[in-house]
Amino acid sequence: MKTRTYILPALLLLLALTAACSKSTSEPEAISVEDLLVKNNELAGWVYGDERWVARNDTELFDIIDGAGEINIQNGFQEGSYQNYNGTINEESKVLDILIFDQGTSENAQTVYDAPETDFGDAVPWVDGAGDEAHYKTVGWVTRMSFHRGKYYVLLTVNSDAEEGLNILKQFALNVDGKILDNE
Secondary structure, eight states, X not given: OHHHHHHHHHHXXXXXXXXXXXXXXXXXXXXXXXXXXXOTTSSTTOEEEEEEEEEOSHHHHHHHTTTTTHHHHHTTOOEEEEEEEEEEETTEEEEEEEEEEEOSSHHHHHHHHHOGGGOOTTOEEOTTOSSSEEEEEEETTEEEEEEXXXXXXXXXXXXXXXXXXXXXXXXXXXHHHHHHHHTX
C-alpha cells in the first residue's frame, strides 16, 4: 500500500518536470515584418485598405515598388511589408500607409533612416517618440514619418496635413514600435 501512495505523487512530479523542461528549451519563434504591422481595427476606426504586399528578397522589392527600394537594397534589405489603412481625420476619409523593412542590422536601418534619398532632410525630430530615432514632416497635404529600431526601418504616410493626422501617425508608429520591442 505504501508503494502505491508514493507512485502517484512521483508520476505527477515527473510529468510536471517534463513539461517545465520542454517549455524552457524551446526557441522563440522567428517573426516576419508582417507580424509587426498594425492589425485591422487595432486602432479604432482604422481598417485594412485594399493594398498589401510582402517582399522577401531584393528582386521582389524592386519589382513591387518599381525600383524605389534601391536605398534599402544597398543597405542589407532582408524583407519588407506594406499595408494601407482607411480611416477618418476631422470627419474626412483618409488613407494611411505603413512600410516596414528588415535591414538586417541596426547600422543598416540607421543608414536608411539618415539617407538623403528618404527626403527627410528638414524633418522635425520626434523626441521620446517611437524607435531609436524618429522624425516627421508635412509637405503639402501629406504628413510623413519614419523611425528605426534595431534592424527595422519604418515609414508611415497619411494624406492629411492636420495635427490630428500627425497624432494618428504617432499612434501607429508607437504600436509598431511596441511590437518590435516585444519581439527583440
